[in-house]
Amino acid sequence: MEGLEEVEYEALPPNAGLGVSMMAGALAGITEHAVMFPVDSIKTRMQVFATSPAAVYTGIGNAFTRISATEGARALWRGVSSVIMGAGPAHAVHFGTYEAVKEFFGGNVDGGRNQWIATSVAGASATIASDALMNPFDVIKQRMQVHKSEFRSALTCARTVYRNEGLNAFYISYPTTLTMTVPFTAVQFTVYEQLKSFLNPSGVYSPTTHIISGGLAGGVAGAVTTPLDVAKTLLQTRGSSSDPEIRNARGLRDAFRIIWKRDGMRGFARGLAPRVLTFMPSNALCWLSYEFFKAAIRDH
Template identity: 85%
Template sequence: MVEIAPEEIEYEGLSPNAGLAVNMAAGALAGITEHAVMYPVDSIKTRMQVFATSPAAVYTGVGNAFTRISATEGMRALWRGVSSVIMGAGPAHAVHFGTYEMVKEFAGGNVEGVQNQWIATSLAGASATIASDAFMNPFDVIKQRMQVHKSEFRSAFTCARTVYANEGLSAFYVSYPTTLTMTIPFTAVQFTVYEQLKTFLNPNGEYSPSTHMVAGGLAGAVGGAVTTPLDVAKTILQTRGTSHDPEIRHCRGLADAFRIIWQRDGLKGFSRGLAPRVLTFMPSNALCWLSYEFFKAAIRDS
């Protein structure tokens, strides 16, 4: 008797709006995967963006930072704070991708043949960012406080408790407006470039992991490079409580951060950490989109 294999579900044949629960679960798994893999490079980026008072904390490049941190503090220092990211990234990405797919469907972005689909995609990306950043911002503050040179914190819970006791709840959200100013255009650019490249590289909609990786990587690189100046300002705001510089400690918002950057480092100051930021976003975005598309199909098929 010949057994007939069950019919396989085409990967790209799934409904673009596969269901809120599926999209959120896939987003959570993709987010944790993305952040965990590229975390050491993100740590280097944070250190390069901080205006350090000690020469030991000034780095000339990614290679220089990696070598010196590894030699003086050990490899474990590059992973300090990763627990905060893991705790926050899953739920935040679940909210992110769930909101993205829901708004995209509502705005008509999944309807074939409709003109200006990029508008629906950009709107969905921006909406997803507002929702997920509201959840993720405190975890990001904790992460960066633990990443800086000679951080006193070894536990995310200890860091959160100390920051709250010394600076209050506002410390976790002082960078939120700046974060939105940065991530809304980043996400809009990222999702738009990703969707356009995915369609261009794979017009037939066939299963193509390489398409998701290439489109996701390029989309992340473009978005990351464009928004680097805002990321520098965000880092100053999120790490101000660890600074011994009175001006930085009293930095109140984006305008203050931009003024400090301009006065101390000129135009080049706005590109601090550009190389590790792009280096982080290219592979992490490629991995994130590959994971998201895979998990979405796998969960739906299970």
């Protein structure tokens, strides 16, 4: 480990191959999502417009205590199998696309004038590609996370949703997901790259730098895009709702209208605290894992 810490990883070929970036991204993605999954489950439940008082939570602590007491702590992990199946390939595509596009636009050139543009375009491009792959897995995950979900298997959930609602159910939220995650990723990658350059100008391997930069970047991006995440959750879980208006929602406009009608402005902040709480450590862990795996793979 000491030897690895001395590697000037920024001095290594910045585009050492898509295989390195994709493998590092896959390992980082699985690590990130698995560790923070219980908090993500709480976020999903807080965002759902529930008809039963038993499914309404006032905060993270309240949700954790009540879910653990009534359903058992294992309920907080329901749907993690879908994330593990999808996160590896999706993050591999994400980081592979990011590194390739950043290199193409000259983002790896020291002192390049278009570095900010390159990282923003690379981040947005990476999201478009990875979300196309991840969206169905995210739908399955959220269907399994909701209160009193009937599903215990990701495969059973996928089959049931497909049989009852068709292929469209897995992608009805994709435009909303892109509307949210393109700016999320552009903000995240830009803030991360700028903070990393500021905190680590020497370019030596620095875990502390990746933790701080990744955590702050994730927190900022997560908070800014929470309203769109509430809309995405409504669309992805509509098939599990007994509310006719929610079940008939057709896209972002319908979701926004329902949120505003039911809860006003505060409805768009549903799940804000667990979302930020999820993204700060998970993003820090993701970037730390990604940079570590990237440096380790290159070094060996």
